[in-house]
Amino acid sequence: MGIARSFNSWIKYRQIANELEGLSNRQLADLGIERRNIDRVAVKAAL
16 A cells, blocks of 8 residues: 555544544444444544
8 A cells, every 4th residue: 555545544534533533422323333433433434
């Protein structure tokens, strides 16, 4: 994976993680996501 692609993936990961972290526990539950799994979900979505 090239440097630019890695950087873009990291940016996308941070954007997704930040958005999910801003949601309430109820909103996360509605999406089927537990707060402890935000990083895992963001990594999968960023790839």
